[in-house]
Amino acid sequence: MSTVAYENLDKLKSFAELKRAARVELRSVLESDADRRVGAYSAPITTGMAFNYAAKAVDDTSLGLMHRLAEEAQLLEKYWALLNGEVMNTGEQRMVLHHLTRGKIGEGITANGRRLQQFYREQHERVFAFAERVHTGEIAGSTGKQFETVVQIGIGGSDLGPRAMFHALENIVVHNYGEQPLQARFISNVDPDDAAAVLAKLNPETTLFVLVSKSGTTQETLTNEAFVLDALEQSSIPGLQPRKHVVAVTSETSPLANSSEYLDAFYIDDYIGGRYSSTSPVGSVVLSLAFGPSIVQQFLDGAHAADQATFDSSIDHNAALLDALIGIYERNVLGCSATAVLPYSQALSRFPAHLQQLDMESNGKRVNRFGQPLNYHTGPLVFGEPGTNGQHSFYQLLHQGTDIIPMQFIGFRRSQLQQDLEFEGSSSQRKLNANLVAQIVAFAVGQDHEDANKAFPGARPSSLIHADRLTPQALGALLSHFENKVMFQGFVWNINSFDQEGVQLGKILTKRILSQEAGGGAAIEALRRLLAV
Amino acid sequence: MSTVAYENLDKLKSFAELKRAARVELRSVLESDADRRVGAYSAPITTGMAFNYAAKAVDDTSLGLMHRLAEEAQLLEKYWALLNGEVMNTGEQRMVLHHLTRGKIGEGITANGRRLQQFYREQHERVFAFAERVHTGEIAGSTGKQFETVVQIGIGGSDLGPRAMFHALENIVVHNYGEQPLQARFISNVDPDDAAAVLAKLNPETTLFVLVSKSGTTQETLTNEAFVLDALEQSSIPGLQPRKHVVAVTSETSPLANSSEYLDAFYIDDYIGGRYSSTSPVGSVVLSLAFGPSIVQQFLDGAHAADQATFDSSIDHNAALLDALIGIYERNVLGCSATAVLPYSQALSRFPAHLQQLDMESNGKRVNRFGQPLNYHTGPLVFGEPGTNGQHSFYQLLHQGTDIIPMQFIGFRRSQLQQDLEFEGSSSQRKLNANLVAQIVAFAVGQDHEDANKAFPGARPSSLIHADRLTPQALGALLSHFENKVMFQGFVWNINSFDQEGVQLGKILTKRILSQEAGGGAAIEALRRLLAV
DSSP: OOOOOOOGGGGOHHHHHHHOOOOOHHHHHHHHTHHHHHHEEEEEEEEEEEETTTSSSSOOOHHHHHHHHHTTHHHHHHHHHHHTTTOOOOOTTTTTOOOGGGSSSSSSSSEETHHHHHHHHHHHHHHHHHHHHHTTTSSSTTTTTOOEEEEEEEOOGGGHHHHHHHHHHHHHHHHHHHHSEEEEEEEOOOSHHHHHHHHOOGGGGEEEEEEOOOOSSOOOHHHHHHHHHHHHHHOOOTOOOOGGEEEEEEEESSSSTTTTTEEEEEEETTTTTTEEEEEEHHHHHHHHHHHHHHHHHHHHHHHHHHHHTTTTTSSGGGGHHHHHHHHIIIIIOOOOOOEEEEOGGEEEEEEEHHHHHHHHHOOOOBBBBTSSOOOOOOOOOEEOOOOTGGGGGHHHHHHSSSOOOEEEEEEESSSSSSSOEEEETEEEHHHHHHHHHHHHHHHHHOBOOOOGGBBBOOOOOEEEEESSSOHHHHHHHHHHHHHHHHHHHHHHHOOOOOOOGGGHHHHHHHHHTTTTOSSSSSHHHOOOOOOOO | OOOOOOOOGGGGHHHHHHHHHHHOHHHHHHHHHHHHHHHEEEEEEEEEEEEEEETTTTOOHHHHHHHHHHHTTHHHHHHHHHHHHHHBBOOOOOOOOGGGGGSSTTTEEEEETEEEEHHHHHHHHHHHHHHHHHHTTTSSOTSSSSOOOOEEOOOOGGHHHHHHHHHHHHHHHHHHHOSSSSSSEEEOOSSHHHHHHHTTTOOOEEEEEEEOOOOOOOOOHHHHHHHHHHHHTTTTTOOOOGGGEEEEEEEEETTTOOOOOOOOOEOOTTSSGGOOOOTTTTHHHHHHHOHHHHHHHHHHHHHHHHHHHHHOSGGGGOOHHHHHHHIIIIIIOOOHHHHEEEOGGGGGGHHHHHHHHHHHHHHSSSSSSOOOOOSOOOEEEEEEOOOGGGGGHHHHHHSSSSSSOOEEEEESSSSSSSOOEETTTTTTTHHHHHHHHHHHHHHHOBBOOGGGGGGGOOOOOOOEEEESOOHHHHHHHHHHHHHHHHHOOOOOOOOTTOOOOOGHHHHHHHHHHHHOOOOSSSHHHHHGGGGOO
């Protein structure tokens, strides 16, 4: 056990001081001190990628107090404790080891006599070898045809992260490496229209399904597996063996493990939370099949590089730590209840949905890690859509609404596909980024106007993560940055960011309804009639 | 001019009384009074579709006060005034006539001597005739090949609504009518990767583009038009005439109108706001091409039916009005700053993104319709993802987070595709709806537990819109319901829900950056270097 202390946020002296500190006049300081702020208020995430917080409502005084808060709350010590295998998931009494799936840290950690980093690496190696054999055709469909499409069946962390990563890489991989080895699709919802619509466009003979459920008991995923297997049976293709078109990603103790009926199985364990599992086989199987192992290795390396940058004990250079602390300041001092994630990159169109799960499922908690109710706010609502699309949608409220919603912009100097056109004096990429810069300034500085309807109050804070281009490494670093930010915020709030007890009651009531058990209660009996269940 | 009075919400006596009224103990009343609430707290939207608010934190007393608020604020009178052509978009001095695009009300309204309802109907008739000629092959590509794909180029209201409607209808149309006449794609973002990725998968000879911009000056849309035309030129296909693959949807006064270089053009006008334009040619061109005119007519009829239900002067039977008032109660009395939209239907996966624009761009305002700053909250943050997916993502925070976020569920008794499987005693559709019912009860009633980490505080209010099946009519009714809800809320807040001045400053600054004008300010100069603009 480590010697770190776990205190509630409102017990910390530095937090009390941060609340008393003078508020920053963002409207004026961003203009009056622009060069210094944009230059100095920047921290590296990995080579060529940085977190810039010049347009956040902070100054040297408040940043100094955040530095003290980080020390008083022992945030880096807690990160080290986590990496050293301390039981950080206190509710479920588990270690939290997703960083080890990148394959480069936590070598000494063992469970049941097994070195876990080595175990995770071996699984990736098995995944890579499997993908290569599929790509060469050595492993083929049960009727002898080469696989052309991979379909991930999973929900929550087994869907949102891998799906966001797939969409982020799809175009750049095709551009740089030619055709994708396999096309990819996803089935997640228990709504039968989801699976039916995906299956309608597939050839069963050339499709490989990846069934992802750590516990092997997820209702939606097992239902969709049955749905898919039934559809394959119904196709009546001579010689087709449906289960030989399925690989499982699960834990070794799950009902799905070691089923000789599947084509193969790859393993994770209880130390990898679903929403933190994109760098485990939960993500690496579908991504290796779709893009090839070398792309996935670059993605893992990017995540590791950002993990390493997060060791930096100087807050000024620790992007994830800074991002976390500024978010705490906005949530618990400025009183903001939501955060918008706004990637100026079409490839990141589903990245906000992943962050929504990562952040809200991790930190949407009302008790501390010891199970005691808290009397301060924890995780904010997280939402977003890609810019410039959002500008023509909800930005109206962000600019002129009655609540202040802090923002996190993400931008890249170059596009992924490098196909562009000069039109009216500028390329599309330049227009995209000009819009991004204009929004940061419009939100922060605002504009006076004699017509109040055309006035912009400004003082809307935003940060900017920027890099040259959205490559597999950059994507891995971006993923890790937010994982580590969320982790640090959980430490500050003194909560357990790694369980999700809030999903249990719905599961119990659903089972009660489906089993027609009595005792569901009057509300269930009255409501079920409306939906014929 | 009508005789309605426009007062701020905090001047209304009924609002003061509503604030003083006793709060409802949702945890207990939903169970103790389940049958009566589920039966009585329901209002029809259209035949077979209803808005149920049994699990909202309201009772007969607060509903009675809301009824008085509706009368005191003259909400129905304002709806009539809008339908009668009063200048409701006060900032831009325009009428608000999207209801007329359904083709059945507002017959007498004229502008510049033209009867507008007739004009909108004529445009739909032109759209329908055009679509039919495309489907028969009478209108074909410039090299003589039949069109196979339609691509909508538009952003904001020219993208989100039509795209959400397309995804909602795609599967049910294929199931009921066989193959779609044309496949559909969408290009919106100025990010060149958006257009490049869509174009990479198209055959220029068989693709028809729909260029949608009311003003004809939208930067992103004109840029993407140029991008597409350039790509078609570059394809060097003998005989290909790129502009003969483009139809425009625009206003008659725009630079795009009457260009003989386009294949055709269809018209809207300034009385149809972008986010309210899905039932105008902004939506009907792409939907008629993709699905055929009869589907679009059913969609329009559904929207009209819900418009009509909104005339009901008894609040108890006026779903849009009730939904609006309950939202006001949650925002301005209970102090909730966000609303989640949670459709238990994969087909509605992009409907929350449309509602996000509709609501946040309409009501994210800080001045009243006379341009005076307000001292109460207006439009909430709106977000959502389909259930059951969201259950495995952000529902943790909804159940156990420190803020209460009211919810709007949407569910259907039957799936769209009617392909289903009994697995472990129930069909997928039944599992889907069992989850929905379970969530409503879990959120409202909660659960005590000796371990506070496993306790659910409950008292999380939600409504349920339910219908038999998501048909084109049902979709039209759903669209109209939310348009009318947002309209009524704008009336209550005494704001102009039909302009969007908050998008202007970003546009001005973007132009300044792109033109390399001096005087952009120090912040712009410092930030543009980060993104090489």
